[in-house]
């Protein structure tokens with residue numbers, strides 16, 4: 001029989017087994033699972049750094065339903081994966097991505113054609129759009145900073161994706177297009193919400209979203225979509241991985257709390273943002289990371305190593 005004193009005794013007597021039991025109810029954090037994904041190639045090139053590559057190069061990394069599902073699965077895994085502290089997101093082959101897979105869209109249109117009633121068609125579409133939205137949002141929900149490394153074309157859904165990332169680097173030859181309007185739809189997986197905030201100009205954002213005008217890396221840097229441009233893809237990946245490595249060398253507590261609060265502060269008042277970080281830091285300022293990092297700064301000693309979360 002459980003009594004309060006017995007539970008307390010157990011808690012103090014065997015903290016390790018309590019932790020093990022508590023962890024067992026959490027979802028899996030298995031890096032191996034990421035290797036089974038079909039449309040993404042996931043690697044761990046440096047300690048605590050993951051590289052996620054869109055991997056349908058023969059289809060210019062166009063987004064199929066499987067790819068939307070796997071992006072969501074991948075970033076949900078990395079969100080709680082203790083071996084991951086920073087992520088680079090790139091595209092394999094000629095282009096970063098050609099956006100949504102238009103062939104799948106046509107097939108979906110045909111399938112919907114078989115359903116007669118308009119509200120029943122809507123019933124099919126709603127969870128699908130929600131899945132695609134959640135897939136993009138998984139980059140933002142993921143606590144680990146995501147660096148998008150864009151080369152060549154980044155079209156439609158590609159812009160939705162990179163604006164949910166934390167940092168965007170590109171090659172000189174990169175170009176961007178909020179192209180949804182050209183396929184007869186309003187963008188619905190994030191560009192209309194995140195892109196104007198990222199570039200900080202409603203006027204330019206609306207111009208680009210209403211017209212689907214293609215714009216190049218120099219304009220992308222000027223408007224703040226991209227923060228750094230590289231000569232070619234090799235230098236881009238090296239630069240993105242170096243940045244990820246630097247981020248991964250910092251306290252994971254500090255970096256992840258910073259991301260959480262910056263995302264939160266995007267659509268909250270300054271006071272709400274301050275309230276949020278005050279509540280977080282009243283706990284996190286008691287962390288071993290804080291003491292270790294402060295001591296390292298004071299002594300100008302070796303770079304600190306932070307334990308896994």
Ligand SMILES: CCC/C=C/C=C/C(=O)SCCNC(=O)CCNC(=O)[C@H](O)C(C)(C)COP(=O)(O)OP(=O)(O)OC[C@H]1O[C@@H](n2cnc3c(N)ncnc32)[C@H](O)[C@@H]1OP(=O)(O)O
Pocket residue numbers: 059060062095097098099100101102103128129132153155156157158179180183188189
């Ligand atoms: C609920 C929905 C939420 C999400 C919505 C998202 C919407 C969007 O993403 S809108 C944007 C959709 N994408 C496009 O309109 C891009 C279309 N493609 C192109 O403009 C060009 O192909 C591209 C600039 C990417 C490359 O041009 P390039 O001259 O190098 O190659 P192509 O000869 O045009 O294409 C080669 C083959 O690839 C196929 N392909 C290209 N893009 C797509 C795509 N998005 N989906 C499916 N297939 C694509 C193209 O048809 C060629 O195929 P094949 O003729 O069989 O060789």
